Amino acid sequence: MNNFAIHLYNIFVPKHFKKKIQKNKLRRSIFEYYDNHAEVLSPGIEKILDYLKTHSPVVFPYSFQDQYHNRNIKVFKDSENGLKYVMQDGKKLYFKKGWGKKRIQRKYKSLLKEQDQQSPHRYLNEQFQFDEGYILIDAGTAEGNFALSQIEKASKVILFEADAEWIEPLNATFAPWKEKITIINKFVGDTEDLNQTTIDQTISSGGTGIFLKADVEGWELKMLNGATKLLSEQNPLKIVLCTYHKEQDEKELSVA
Numbered sequence: 265m266n267n268f269a270i271h272l273y274n275i276f277v278p279k280h281f282k283k284k285i286q287k288n289k290l291r292r293s294i295f296e297y298y299d300n301h302a303e304v305l306s307p308g309i310e311k312i313l314d315y316l317k318t319h320s321p322v323v324f325p326y327s328f329q330d331q332y333h334n335r336n337i338k339v340f341k342d343s344e345n346g347l348k349y350v351m352q353d354g355k356k357l358y359f360k361k362g363w364g365k366k367r368i369q370r371k372y373k374s375l376l377k378e379q380d381q382q383s384p385h386r387y388l389n390e391q392f393q394f395d396e397g398y399i400l401i402d403a404g405t406a407e408g409n410f411a412l413s414q415i416e417k418a419s420k421v422i423l424f425e426a427d428a429e430w431i432e433p434l435n436a437t438f439a440p441w442k443e444k445i446t447i448i449n450k451f452v453g454d455t456e457d458l459n460q461t462t463i464d465q466t467i468s469s470g471g472t473g474i475f476l477k478a479d480v481e482g483w484e485l486k487m488l489n490g491a492t493k494l495l496s497e498q499n500p501l502k503i504v505l506c507t508y509h510k511e512q513d514e515k516e517l518s519v520a
Contacts, residue, residue, distance in 0.1 A: 287320040294321070323374070328382040335376070337369040347436055355412055355440075358433035375409050387477055387504045394418070398473040398502070401463065403452045403487055404480040408434050414475075420444045422466060424452040424480075426459075453483050454490035462490030469497035476502070482509035484517055 294316060298305060312325045322329065341348050342358070348365070349358040350372050359368050378385045387410055388394060400418045402411045405425040415421060421444060423434060431449050438445045451460040467474070474494070480487055484505055488495065495501070507513040 284320070290321050291316055324377050324380075324383055324385070326382060328380050329377045332373050332377055335373060337372050339365045339368050342436070345432075345436055347433055349433075349436075352409060352412055355415070356437060357407060357409055357412055358436040359407060360429050360433055371407070375407070379409070379413075385506075392502070392504070394475050394502075395473055398475045399467070401467065401474060401476045403463070403476070403478040404506075405434065405447075406430060406479075408437050410477060412437060415441050418444065418475075419472065421446070423447045424461075425449060426451045451483065452478075452480060452490070453486040463487065464491055464493045467494065469494050469499075471499075473500040473502070474498055475504075477504045479506040482513075484509065484513060488517070 315325045347358045349356045394414045399420045403424045405423040
C-alpha cells in the first residue's frame, strides 16, 4: 500500500478488524513456513498446525484453551482500598488500580489458560510439585497468582516485581500472610544497584528447600548469573524457568 492508502486504512478500518487481518496474515505465514520447511515438523508442531486450520493464532494454540472463552469471571471491588479482585481458590487476587472489569476478566482468563493442566506454560505437574515448607522465590511476580496458589504451603515467600503499579495490589493480596511475605520492587538480575538486585544478595542457601519460579521477560540468564552461589550450594532446590522470551533461551538456559 502507498502512504495515502495506509493513512486511510489507519483511519477507517476498525481496530478489531485490523487484528483479524493481522492474525490471518500470521496464520498464512506459519503455514507457508512449514510448507517450505517440512524437515522441522514434529508431532507437537503438527498438532498446532491442525488447530490453526480452524482457529486464529492465539498464545496457546491448543483446543484446551477454547473452554475458557465463555468462562464467567466474577470481579469484585474492595470498598476499603478501591482495588478490584477475583476469587482464586477462596482467596482474593487483586489487580492494578484503574483496571476495569473487562480487562481483569481477560487477564484472569489468560492466567487460567497459562496454568491449565495441558498448558506448555504450566509451572507444576504431577511429577513436579511445590513441597510443604519450601521457601518460594517468585521472580517476575506480576499479579501473584502462582504465589497465591502456594502461599499456605510455603514457609516464606519472596516476591520480585519491578512494575511499581503491582506493589499495591500485591500487598493487598498477601495481607493475610504478611508475616511470611517479602515484596521487592526491583528487577532481579546479575548486579546490585538502585533498580536491580540479585538472588544471592537476597537469600542465603541452607537446609530449607527453595523453589525458584522465574518469568522475567528475557532476564532469565541474568537472573541465574546473579544466583550462582544459591545454584551451587542450595540443597534441596527446585527451579521452574521460562525459556520462550529469547530464541536461544531453551538451549542456553539448559546449559546454564
